[in-house]
């Protein structure tokens with residue numbers, strides 16, 4: 001079990017210098033629009049993962065007019081309190097330190113909290129291209145089973161080599177028969193990648209259906225994996241590739257394999273990306289995230305820190321209670337809201353509320 005205790009920020013977004021204490025179960029950050037609530041969630045995510053959950057342009061994370069941002073997180077683990085620090089200057093590699101010593105990879109820090117974040121406006125995962133969802137499944141795989149984190153990269157490497165070979169054949173530099181040896185190799189990685197993705201999807205399918213139904217998505221969220229190939233052996237996959245070689249040579253790249261598979265997010269048998277309302281898409285995204293958190297908690301033995309941005313305004317009163325009940329069953333949650341009255345805190349042990357105004361934490365106290 002790891003618990004995030006205190007977050008310190010320097011020149012992060014709208015914050016110059018600030019400190020935020022977190023409760024062990026639920027912390028509610030409340031304040032008016034623009035106060036800096038989401039910025040705090042983003043900073044927490046940054047401390048846990050070394051990247052922003054809001055932007056791929058790191059410059060935005062650094063306070064206007066400053067050159068570097070820094071976040072520090074005190075974490076309580078079984079063996080005492082540790083400090084994680086991430087310093088960031090756009091254009092240079094970020095600097096990560098654990099208990100004051102530089103570390104290469106945040107993922108290797110044993111007391112790093114895992115993190116799951118829900119940003120209601122970021123529906124890219126639901127609405128975006130299949131590639132976005134594949135990337136997401138591959139990140140889930142890496143989270144569930146860190147030892148398999150390289151499966152995707154291994155497949156991509158083999159695929160790139162085959163594609164390079166296709167180009168050479170097209171330009172007359174190589175013969176068609178040289179492909180066969182690559183196809184077996186690619187088949188091995190393709191099957192490994194597909195099967196591990198299917199396993200990850202299986203781990204979240206049940207919880208996603210249950211949670212989404214609880215939260216009021218009619219019919220529930222159906223998560224499934226659509227694989228192009230059903231091959232069980234590399235030879236079988238290689239044969240499928242061989243059949244398609246003419247087409248691949250015409251196009252100049254490989255058109256068959258898990259790089260074309262799909263993570264389907266459906267309701268009532270229809271894809272949410274095309275048929276879901278904005279509200280349904282948000283509920284689906286939230287349910288998916290909560291399901292992933294449960295799966296991660298099970299496989300890693302500790303629930304990820306859950307960061308929920310402005311989720312309560314979407315839900316009616318009974319569902320707010322359901323959500324609070326579910327997220328406080330295990331692990332630590334930080335949520336933001338403009339209206340504290342939207343968060344049913346009765347019965348939540350050790351809840352904490354934090355008031356934020358104009359990029360200042362003005363008041364942090366245990367809720368009654």
Ligand SMILES: Nc1ncnc2c1ncn2[C@@H]1O[C@H](COP(=O)(O)OP(=O)(O)O)[C@@H](O)[C@H]1O
Pocket residue numbers: 012013014015031032033034035036037038039040059060061062063064
């Ligand atoms: N890099 C930055 N430097 C300074 N201020 C920023 C930066 N990025 C965003 N802001 C400011 O942060 C505020 C929004 O904070 P945010 O956490 O999104 O508010 P909310 O409480 O509504 O979630 C805005 O006033 C915005 O101008």
Ligand SMILES: [Mg+2]
Pocket residue numbers: 037038039309310
């Ligand atoms: Mg916000």
